[in-house]
Amino acid sequence: MSTRVLLVDDQVMFVENLKVVLETYAPELTIVGIANDGQEAIRKARDLSPDIILMDVRMPGLDGVGATERILKEFPRVQIIMLTVFDDDEYVYQALNRGARGYLLKNMRPAALVSSIKAVLDGAVLISPVAAQKLVAGRANTRPSEAKHEAPDWLALLGAREREVLSLLLEEMSNSEIAEKLFISESTVRNYISGIYNKIGVENRFQAIRVSRLYRSFL
Structure with missing residues (x-):
């Protein structure tokens, strides 16, 4: 049985590229939908029942951190990974405190990203090395x-x-x-x-x- 994935990002080009990357490097993952903001992510989480959500942190309106909290209140078994170009430690804390299972930077190599997604599905909590170093610092x-x-x-x-x-x-x-x-x-x-x-x-x-x-x- 394939893993159902919902992609959430307000940057259309990035999210389309991410879809291609996942379909190429991880055909066992099924992209069931794309949302462009936090509110749409909540609606699609209800409609599409994803197993895992890749969520941008900073989006207009309801951001990824707020959407994560609301989605997990309704669907606590969904795995959510935050994807961002920022390594702001405050966002790291907020995302993890609200139940995100990972906080990864968007510039990761495709193979590393896929490996991280699989690790989260196996029960791990992941954070990018840069963000981890900031937490320690x-x-x-x-x-x-x-x-x-x-x-x-x-x-x-x-x-x-x-x-x-x-x-x-x-x-x-x-x-x-x-x-x-x-x-x-x-x-x-x-x-x-x-x-x-x-x-x-x-x-x-x-x-x-x-x-x-x-x-x-x-x-």
Whole structure:
């Protein structure tokens, strides 16, 4: 059964290009509709029953953050990913606090975007590396004496399964070993690891282990 996708963006050219990208790189996703503002997104969510919504943040009238909150009140099982050209940390907080499952920048490569969508469908919460770094930097002025006793901001973005995967990464397990341990496929492990990289704001396994080792007791 294919995954039903609703696209929401006030920039017609962008949303049409996004439709082509998804149809090309992820034929298992079915684009069931396009909306150009938050109000239309709410109506089409009711009419089309999408599984996942890719939602622009800044739109005239009702913006993506407000539309996300209203849609999820009616349809809590819908997965919503915010797509934006901005990495404003206030929008990141607002979107995630209202239930968005991801906050990604529009300039992502097609393959990375598709991988992120699949990770969200598998239960992950995703955030672009740039936005994740801003979230972490937002607490950079915390006094050292306090920092030792506080979990990092990115930890709150990790789902339960992502924490399990990260704990096993810290044990230096391979992807195949993690898959066997958690009874999931290696491709699912890779999706979780990609989500972990995005949220921590790192680019590879070594960096993820180095950063997260300091907070192992919080996992």
